[in-house]
Amino acid sequence: MDTSSTGHALVLGASMAGLLTARVLSKHFDHVTIVERDPVPDQPEARKGQPQTRHLHGLLASGLEIMTRYYPDLPEALAAGGALVSDMTANMCWYTYGGYRRRFTMGREAALMSRPFLEHLIRQRTLARNNVTLLEHCATRGLVTGDDRRRVTGARVEHRGAQPMEATLDADLVVDCTGRGSQTPQWLFALGYPAPAQSEVKVNVGYATRLYRRDPDDPRGQDWLLYTPEAPGESRFGGMFPIEGGRWIVSLGGWAGDHAPTDEQGFLEYARGLPMPEIYALISRAEPLSDIIPHKFPSSLRRHYERLTRFPEGYLVLGDAVCSFNPTYGQGMTSAAMQVAALDELLTLRAGRLDGLAPVFFKQAAQVIDTPWQLAVGEDFRFPDTTGPKPPGVDLLNRYVAAVHRATLVDPVVGAAFIQVMNLLAPPSSLLTPGMLLRVWRANRQRSRLLMREAELAA
Ligand SMILES: Cc1cc2nc3c(=O)[nH]c(=O)nc-3n(C[C@H](O)[C@H](O)[C@H](O)COP(=O)(O)OP(=O)(O)OC[C@H]3O[C@@H](n4cnc5c(N)ncnc54)[C@H](O)[C@@H]3O)c2cc1C
Incomplete structure (x- = not known):
C-alpha cells in the first residue's frame, strides 16, 4: 500500500524537537497530534521530563534562522519578552586559552534566554496552528503495526490523569521525539527489528546552575560571559547569560567529574577559582533568585539509524532521541531544527510520499549530525579521561x-x-x-x- 502525507501524523514528545516537528508536519498532514508524558503548563516553566531546561541555554545563529523560517515573529517575540537577540559576537566576553577572544560583528543574530521561555514561544505558535493538537499527561507505551509488522500504524498511549486509561492512536506517520531516553531501540527489538548501533563518548560533565537578579543600570548586563578551558590542563567552565525578567543565568561546571559544588560557599569559591574574574565579581554581589541546581551529563550518545538495513515504514526518530551532544557546545536545539528542516524539504520533494522515507531521512539527518558531532567529540578528546570511539586524526x-x-x-x-x-x-x-x-x-x-x-x- 502506498501512503502519502495527507492523513494523521503523531509526534511523541512535546519538547523542542517535538514542537518543531509538529510545526513542519502541519504543512504536510491534515492533522498532527503531539503526545507528551508530562502535564504541560501554559507558561515558561521547566517540566519533569526535561530537567536540562533549568540550565544555561543559548540558541545558535543557524538554529534561530531555521526557527524564524517557521515562526517569523520569533526574534521580535523573544526580544519583547526580554531575551537578548543580537549579533552575539558584539556582546561577547569569552575567556579561553589565557585571554579574551577579540570582539567583532558577525552580521548574524543568535539568542540568549531561558530555555523554558524559548520553548513557551515555540509551543504557543505550534499549538496556534489549527490542525495541531496536544495530548498532555499522556505517555507512549509502544508502537502499533499491521500483522506483517512492516508498517507502524500508530502508538499505544496511557492517559495519566485521575483515571488512567490506555488507548491506541492511529497515524500515517509516527515520529519519536522523546529525547535521549527514547525507547525506540527496545520497541524495534520487540517487533523483530534490529536496534541501531550506538556511539557513546563518555565525558562526565556536570552543571550547577543558579539565577541572579541583574542590575538594570550595570552596562555589563548586556554582555554574555563565558569561560571555556584549555584542556588538558584545565577542565572547568563558567557561563553567565543575561535572560528575560532582568535575570542572569549562571552555570558552572566541568569535565571528568570536576563538577561545581551546589552549596553557596562552594559555588562561589568555584567561580572565584576560574581564570576569568568577571563571573565571580558579578555573582558575589548579585541577589540569588533560585537554589543551585545540579545536572550530570555522562556521555554524548549517537544512535546510528542511518546504518540499519531494516526499519518499519511510517516511523521516524528525531532530535536528542537520535543524538544527544555534550551540552557545553550549545548545539542540541539547532541540530534538532536542522533535522526538522531536512524532513520538511524531503516531504516537499517527495510530494508527501511516505514509502521509503525513513532510510532517506536518516541518511540526511546523519549528515546534519556529523558536523556538530565532530566538533563536540573532537573537543572532548582534549580531555584525557574522555573515552569512546575516537575519530582518526x-x-x-x-x-x-x-x-x-x-x-x-x-x-x-x-x-x-x-x-x-x-x-x-x-x-x-x-x-x-x-x-x-x-x-x-x-x-x-x-x-x-x-x-x-x-x-x-x-x-
Ligand atoms: C545541561 C544542558 C544544557 C544544554 N544547553 C543547550 C544549549 O545551550 N543550546 C542548545 O541548543 N542545546 C542545549 N542543550 C541540549 C538541548 O536541551 C536538547 O538538545 C533539546 O532539549 C532536545 O530536545 P528533544 O525534544 O529532542 O528532547 P527533550 O528536550 O529531552 O524532550 C523529550 C520530551 O519527550 C517527552 N517524553 C519522554 N518519554 C515520553 C513518552 N514515553 N511519551 C510521551 N512523551 C515522552 C519528555 O517529557 C520531553 O518533553 C543542553 C542540554 C543540557 C543537558
Whole structure:
C-alpha cells in the first residue's frame, strides 16, 4: 500500500524537537497530534521530563534562522519578552586559552534566554496552528503495526490523569521525539527489528546552575560571559547569560567529574577559582533568585539509524532521541531544527510520499549530525579521561584547533571564521583553507611576541 502525507501524523514528545516537528508536519498532514508524558503548563516553566531546561541555554545563529523560517515573529517575540537577540559576537566576553577572544560583528543574530521561555514561544505558535493538537499527561507505551509488522500504524498511549486509561492512536506517520531516553531501540527489538548501533563518548560533565537578579543600570548586563578551558590542563567552565525578567543565568561546571559544588560557599569559591574574574565579581554581589541546581551529563550518545538495513515504514526518530551532544557546545536545539528542516524539504520533494522515507531521512539527518558531532567529540578528546570511539586524526586536528583558539585572541578574522563554525553556519573545513592557516600562524606568532614582551616588562 502506498501512503502519502495527507492523513494523521503523531509526534511523541512535546519538547523542542517535538514542537518543531509538529510545526513542519502541519504543512504536510491534515492533522498532527503531539503526545507528551508530562502535564504541560501554559507558561515558561521547566517540566519533569526535561530537567536540562533549568540550565544555561543559548540558541545558535543557524538554529534561530531555521526557527524564524517557521515562526517569523520569533526574534521580535523573544526580544519583547526580554531575551537578548543580537549579533552575539558584539556582546561577547569569552575567556579561553589565557585571554579574551577579540570582539567583532558577525552580521548574524543568535539568542540568549531561558530555555523554558524559548520553548513557551515555540509551543504557543505550534499549538496556534489549527490542525495541531496536544495530548498532555499522556505517555507512549509502544508502537502499533499491521500483522506483517512492516508498517507502524500508530502508538499505544496511557492517559495519566485521575483515571488512567490506555488507548491506541492511529497515524500515517509516527515520529519519536522523546529525547535521549527514547525507547525506540527496545520497541524495534520487540517487533523483530534490529536496534541501531550506538556511539557513546563518555565525558562526565556536570552543571550547577543558579539565577541572579541583574542590575538594570550595570552596562555589563548586556554582555554574555563565558569561560571555556584549555584542556588538558584545565577542565572547568563558567557561563553567565543575561535572560528575560532582568535575570542572569549562571552555570558552572566541568569535565571528568570536576563538577561545581551546589552549596553557596562552594559555588562561589568555584567561580572565584576560574581564570576569568568577571563571573565571580558579578555573582558575589548579585541577589540569588533560585537554589543551585545540579545536572550530570555522562556521555554524548549517537544512535546510528542511518546504518540499519531494516526499519518499519511510517516511523521516524528525531532530535536528542537520535543524538544527544555534550551540552557545553550549545548545539542540541539547532541540530534538532536542522533535522526538522531536512524532513520538511524531503516531504516537499517527495510530494508527501511516505514509502521509503525513513532510510532517506536518516541518511540526511546523519549528515546534519556529523558536523556538530565532530566538533563536540573532537573537543572532548582534549580531555584525557574522555573515552569512546575516537575519530582518526583527532589529536593532530586538535593541535591545530588549539592554535585557532589562540589566534582568536588577536585576530578577529580568525575569530569570525571560528564562531561561524561553532554556530554551524560554516563547515569545519573553512578553518583549513591556506589563507586561514597563514592567518592562524601569523596570529600565534604575534601572540607569542606579545606574551614575551609582557614577561620582559614584568621581570
Ligand atoms: C545541561 C544542558 C544544557 C544544554 N544547553 C543547550 C544549549 O545551550 N543550546 C542548545 O541548543 N542545546 C542545549 N542543550 C541540549 C538541548 O536541551 C536538547 O538538545 C533539546 O532539549 C532536545 O530536545 P528533544 O525534544 O529532542 O528532547 P527533550 O528536550 O529531552 O524532550 C523529550 C520530551 O519527550 C517527552 N517524553 C519522554 N518519554 C515520553 C513518552 N514515553 N511519551 C510521551 N512523551 C515522552 C519528555 O517529557 C520531553 O518533553 C543542553 C542540554 C543540557 C543537558
